[in-house]
Structures are given as C-alpha cells and as structure tokens.
Amino acid sequence: MPIDFDLTSEQKKLKYTAREFAQEVLRPASERADATTDPQDAFRAMKPVYAQAAALGFTTMFVPRQYGGGGSTNVDFLLAIEELCAVDPGFPTILLVNGLALMPLLLHGTDEQRTTWLHRATGDTSGEFLAGWVVSERGGTANFDHPSPQAGIQLVADRRRGGEYVLNGEKHWPCNAGGWDLHGADVNLCVVRTDRTTGGKGGLSAVLVERGTPGITYEAIDKMAHRTCQNVTMTFRDVRVPAENLLARGDGDLLINRNFTWSAPIAAIAAVAVARSAYDFALKWAKSYTGGGSGPIIQHQAVGHLLTDVAARIEAGRYLCWKAAHYMDRHPGEGHALGAMNKTFCGDTMQSVVFDCMRIVGVNALDRKFPMEKLYRESMVFPLYDAGNLAMQRRRAWGVIADIGFSPDLFVDGEPLPFTRSMEGFGTTSDASPP
Template structure:
C-alpha cells in the first residue's frame, strides 16, 4: 500500500518547513530535523509495507533500533514531556503510523515506569525500549470512555481456597494495540460504588487465561480492539501502584501524554500547511496562482498563525510538566484542546484549497483528514478538556 505521505520521501525534509517555538535550543531544532529525515527514509517504508489495522511489529522494532523508544524511557528513569512532544511532532509530520506506534508504546508502558515495582520494570521496560514487546493502555469501556471514574470492569476478590488476588470480569473497548499487544495496563474496579477511589491498575500479560478480544475497524486503520475478561487472574504482584489508587495512575499518565497528543496534532497541521502552501503556489486559476487570491492567502495566514500558537501552547505545557510547576492538568488540557481543534481546522482548510484532488484515496490530505478526527476524542474528548480547564480555573 502506498503511503499518502510519500510524495517527498526521495529528499530529506526541509528544515525551513518546521517552524519551532522560539524557546527550543539549536540542539533540539537539529534533533527534530534528524527525526523527520529518519521518519521519511527509514520508518515510512515500513509503514507502507504493513497491513492496515494491525500492529506493525517491524515498525515498533525500528523505533527501538533507532533509539526513539529509549528517548521516551531514558536510562535515568525520568520521562521528559518536552522530548516526547518533539518526537511526536516530528514523526507526525512525516509518518503518522510511526508516531502512533511510538505513542502507544509510551502510553501503555508509562504506568510501569512511573508506578511499577522493580520486578515489573525489569521484566517489561527493556523489552518495550527495544521494540520487542508491544504495550497497551486499557482504560476505556463501552459505557466509560471519557468518564473514566464510571468504569465497570470488576476485580473480584479470589476465593478462600485460591491464591491471593482477584479475577477480572467485563470488557474494555477502543483499546489501541488490542488484541495483539504483549501486555496491558488494565484499570479495574476493586471497590464497588467508590467512584474514582475504587479503581486499581493491573499489569496483565496477554497470555493470561480468560483474556480474549477482537479487532475493531475505525475510519483510520489503526490497531484498535475490544478486550474480554472472563475470570482473568491477577495477583498482588500485578498491581501498579497501590490498590484502589489506579485512578491516580491513569491521571498522571494522561497529564503527561495529553500535551503530546497536541504535539502530534501540530505535526499533522504542519504537514497539511506545507502541502497547502505548495499547491497554492503551483495551481493556477482565474489568471494566476491560487496564493494570489486574497481568500486563499488569508486562509493560509490563519492556518499558519493557529499552528504556531498551538505549537507554543504545547511546548509551554510540556515545559511546565518537566519543571514540576503547578497547574499541569489545566495546561495539558489546554494544549490538547487547542492543538487538536486547530489541526482539524488546518487540515480541513488545506483540503478545501486542494479541491477534489485532496479527496482522492491515498492523497496526503485524505489520509490526514481521517487521522486527525480521533485526536479530538481519545485521551479525553474536547468537551472533557474544557471541563478540566474550567475546574482548574477555580481550584
């Protein structure tokens, strides 16, 4: 299958097309340029060769081979939001499949890095960093998506004649990398009717008895599926963090990853803007290039301005996270909200400038149009982000 982002794969990406926030260091700017070249030349061919909607293990292995997953989970154990955002923005410009594969490894394994035991980290993190083990973050359910405190997957205490622990009963839905992942970070209810205070996070290897699932088909062909838990056994050694403390594990993970969803959105915005600029300069109508029409040129100006504003907001949220500043939840929500809404606008405007050719299957903008829609839903929908922001204003 040909990649819609393959039009420029024979030449390295132009540094001039990456308008980074002014606060980035020269080293960071150079690193992002290198990442884009790597994504276009090495990662995109692996994405092109894969079956849509399935876990692309060669691509995940390449992320490990080139040290990108080690940048997400560095040897000192400190996951840095700025690095994660720079990675996701750069990859998002050149190969959305590589960006998504990296993000899902990070999302699924971060609870282990942040809240796992020494044994859990030693068992799984080296495999994740090397690209040998595929991770998944299993939070959403058929009746509990953005309202994570309403989840219903039950962790029932083991019987008196059984080993200490629980058995999991219920379903998870819209879980990225399911049902093909090697392990899952699973959030289950250990105290009925306790809301957010009765949820525990468990590390569940894929070979546990009673764990099943099937893939789901979405408008963008990502590996997403449904998981079924029919008495899946978990014990004290599988708990991530503390019993009944799983909601905090989830929130800390989302506070880190929400700005980086915004970074992915910024990357897609930049790719769409770059395509729109090129098309408006080359396409002639009404006696001249499209870029000379005020309706088009003003729209390009708005697209560029909003993209740059989104990038600055994402970078500010990531910097605040790394510095341990207060109000991270609100900043993260603002970054995700504004950047994903901006990306939807920019990609739609770029497609409008292209006209019918942008609708052709396999075109970059057709691809981005399908990719961007989910960013306004996963890891907290736009409406949830506004609720978080408003709540933080009054905190």
C-alpha cells in the same frame, strides 16, 4: 526573561533524525498499511518499522536512564513525535501508548514492578516489545470518577484466596493491547474496579496483565484512520493475575488523570503535525495552481489571507505544546489543566486547519493520489481519542480552574499546583456540580 525557543544542537539532531526516519522508512510502509483492508494486517505490517524505531531509541526514549531508557524530556519527545506524525500519526501512537502503559510505574509502581517491566521494555533486543494502556470500555469511561459504583469503569477485579485477582468484563478501544499477533501485548496496564461498593474515587486500581494470561480474547477494530496502530476489544473471562501485579490500589482515578496529563501535549503535537502537512501541501499547491487564471492562486487575497491564518494557528498550537511539555518537565505529575487545554485547543483547531487547506486545494483535495484525503481522515481522530475533548479533557481542566488555589497567572508564572481529588468529579452528576 528566561524564555528561549532556540533548540539545542542535540534537539536539532533529534528532530532531523526523526524526520529522515519518517520520510525514508515510515512513509512507504504507512502508505501501504493504510490501504490494507484487514486492520490487524495493517498493524502487523508496521512491525519492521517499529523495530527500526526501537533501534533509534524512539520506543522507550521517555523512560528514565536509570531503567535503561533514553531519559528524554517531554519537550524532546514532542520534537520527535511531530516529525513522525507529519508523515503518519497512527504509528507514533504505538510509542505514545507504550508511555501510557509504562510511565504510571514511575509514580504508582513498586520497585519490583518498575525494575521488571521498565528494564524488560528498554532491554528488548528484538525491537518488538509492546505495552498496552487498557482503560476505555464499550459503555464509555469519560465519567470514570463518577461517585456511583454502577458508573464508569466496570472491568471488575475480585480478590480471591490464594493471593490473586480474578478479572471479568470488557474493554473497548485499548491500543497495542492485542500485540502483533492478537495474543496480547507483552504487558497490559489495565484499570479495574477493585471495590464494587465505592465510586470512581477510591474504587479503582490498576493491574499488570502479562502476555499469555489465559481467559482473554482480542478482536481488532476496523477504523477509518490511524490504521497503522492497533485498537481492540478485550474480553476478560475469569482472568487470574497474581496480587503482586496490582498497583495504585484505590488510586486508579488519580493514575488516569496523571496519565492523560502526560499524554496531552503529545496528542496535541500530533494534531499540529497533521495540520502542518496539510499546510505544506496547500502552500505548494497555491504557489503553482492557477485555477484557470493567469497566475497562481496564492496571488488572490482570499487564498493569501487564509494561508496566513492557517500558518498562525499552527505556530500557536506548537508553542502551546512546548509550553505544556516544559511545564510538566519542571513539575512532574502536574499540569492537568494546561495539558487538557493544550490537547483540546490543538485537536479542535487543527481539524479546522486541515479543512481550510482542503478549501484552498479545492475539489482536487478529494483525489486520493494527493495526501489531503488521508490527512482529513486522520484529523478527525484528535478531538475524539486520548480522553475526548468534548468530555474528559475539558472536565479535567474545569476541575482545576474551579479550585481555590488556581490563579490565571499560574501557568504564566510557571508555578506548581498539585492535582487533588477535590478537582475530580465535575460534570459527573445530573446537576453538574461536584460530588
């Protein structure tokens, strides 16, 4: 059978390089930043760590070699991300969002856009280049593909004479977008409405907004977790961008779906990593803590059984991540249902794993001198971010499995199934039927 879970020597080296970086460089910086009151100060404190990550190639390892990137596979990226997220899941989100902003250029960008921005990202010698992925809005965008032009994305880009677009509206929650100084990332990939008369299928596009573009204000969001990455509210007032910065005209819906497919196993492995850290601590605790009894609590059946279940869920989640990433390596731009199932399974399951580990540790899990409190806060993020599990991710999988071409054997056999617009729109209308 052509199934092999053995890591190559290069993959093992990548894994342990990432682990050493996470423990020696990331851990002390992230602990200080997590305790920092001001959210922008917390993010800015990670800049030296980001520079060291860039020197190791982590910040653009997913970019093809022809553009100066590391040319890593999706599976390779997961190996590094798990090690980083096991220490702090907020910081690797910066790297993930670089990918969310840059990867669409490969499928939807022009040659000039790819050459300009991919080379600028990979050629950064200062180790501070940031790219922002700007989609979410204050009113919510889970129904971005809704048939009504009054629903979904409402940041409007109007075409004006003179070859430019003028943007007006607001975005809420974009990551990296404010940059290290709240004056903007080097480039922000913004999903916009370019047609006010058409719904989400056909009315959306994307536009590249460069740092320093007038008319944008940024306000950092104060979060309970993932404090080492930045989320902001962006307000656009008559923001003018040249027409050549537009991409995916009328295909913004497909760009969103493809992007969240690429990121799904990355978000999923991040959840696995947080669960792994909770399990590591709970296992050591159970082997040494007596609870006032005559021996370690791992000798009690309830604790032993629960630890066994926790370990199984972590292993299952990791291998589903590897499967999804491997499928996407074989079929670029596909895997929408598998990616969505991967992200929802791991995000929901690993949240319960962290809670079960807290039950093993007991009331001491509330003590902030132990890591469980932070891990619990971080675990709350995964069902909510990167296309929320309750809505967008499950709805994307629903559209694929409802398609006439879908078969339960599809992913087992590793066969491709291109994503089409007929798979969009499920759940966006009042009768829960596709438009």
